[in-house]
Amino acid sequence: MNGPAHQAPLADADLLDIEVELFVRALKLRHGYDFSQYAPASLKRRILQLVQSQQTGTVSELTARLLHEPAFLAIALEGLSVPVSEMFRDPDVFRALREQVFPVLASYPQINIWQAGCAHGQEVYSLAILLEEAGLYERAQIYATDFNENALHHAQEGIYPAKEAQLWSRHYLAAGGSQSLADYYSARYELIKLDQRLRRHVIFANHNLVTDEVFCEAHLVLCRNVLIYFSDPLQDRTLALFRDSLVRGGFLCLGTRESLDFAPSATDFSAVNAALRIYRLGSRNPGTG
Template sequence: MKLSDIENLEIDLLLEAIFLRYGYDFRSYARGSIRRRILQFMQMTGVGSVSETIPKIIHDESFFQQMAREFSITVTEMFRDPQMFLALRREIVPLLKSYPYIKVWHAGCATGEEAYSLAILIEEEKLAERTTFFATDFNDNALEKAKEGIFSLDYVQQYSQNYQQAGGKISLSDYYHANYGAMAIKSALKKKITFANHNLVIDQVFTETHLILCRNVMIYFNKELQERVVGLFHESLVYGGFLCLGTKESLLFSKYQNKFREIDTKNKIYQKIA
């Protein structure tokens, strides 16, 4: 057996142990990224091999919590890919305006930067009154941060620039208070979003929606899990509803490909047509 096969076997056993012991299912995540995080965690904690990690995970719950935090570190920003938000404004908003009420689902919202970006867009396009906005994630720590809406000011320049490029109508600073090196999202905007726990790996559809954003989440899933998730979105969307993926994601390798129409190829905006 090759070194890589042995390591892979160890990772299989570890993920199985995590699932059986704690119910968190990382078995259908893309292996490359999860492997990297396991190895990083081992380096951090000084454990010598993946196998040695397994008994610690099984017997020491705090050790697992520590690992789970490492697994769910997310990188996100406000108005990431501003062109996508511009396309949403120009191409999709006019179509959404034909609905008397709109339900929006931001799946895999992590710490909320992108959810607030979308909430700003909805506000500026005067859709807020008739919109119900759900933002979900499986990670409660991330959700807590998202609800607080307090982000570091370190990136505010980048965020402001993104906001302008995304067709922002006023100034990003109108949406937050700056103090103590942090930006705190204003409560009026926070109230527009309902943050809730939803796990794309195991949970079912919870509402009918008109617009779903799920960007750079499925790149971390393997093909089977991606299919499950696209299936959930298909089920949740109304006929004619919209799905926005990350700009380097696509439905190209999915069996649901024919059930969607690509509205904006570059920005990966799809419409349900069947």
């Protein structure tokens, strides 16, 4: 009987792909977090950054830690998520929300807003400030969700580097802010702490867009610069989730590099501001109304 055929050694790139696949499988099987539908190139890049930051040398060493060190899960999730944001990021978007969306939301006695993928909370507080200045915050409830517990903790604290304040102030004014951003925070040492009154209608909660279902019945869903890290099937699933979460006539705001154009749920929405990725759910919504 002939023995097994000789197999040529794997190239380094092929070996790395195997290591990445095993890491992703271990994360799902050991801890229940499924990253298999994230965009491969972006996911691989973040895993390699995690290798570098943890000085493990190989992805396989990360996998071993993931399997045998319970405390390493939080470190891994922090490295794999993308909790990068700023207050009033893309100020034209916030101005459009204030001028084109808020007047419609004002017709509701109660306004539910879902900020999905809230990261460290800067956009949540930006939204709270503009709602406050529009006279809508007292009847608004913001649900801010993320799967990263560390990011949620940072968001709840509302403490950020003071060096960001000058840029954020310019963005605030460009977004239509009517006061001074400094009215909403206190500065100490090299940090700013946002006024806790901005949190009075915010609920921070863990929610995973990959595996979890409808979170709430919402009049506005914001999920900006999250879908760019998802594969096409996961993007479609997530957009359907947002559609089913919105009341009839509700609004969806995506990141400026994201679009509904090729999603199966696109026919359920009409563009309010196509350039700024703000959409409105039409009467054909099969979900809540």
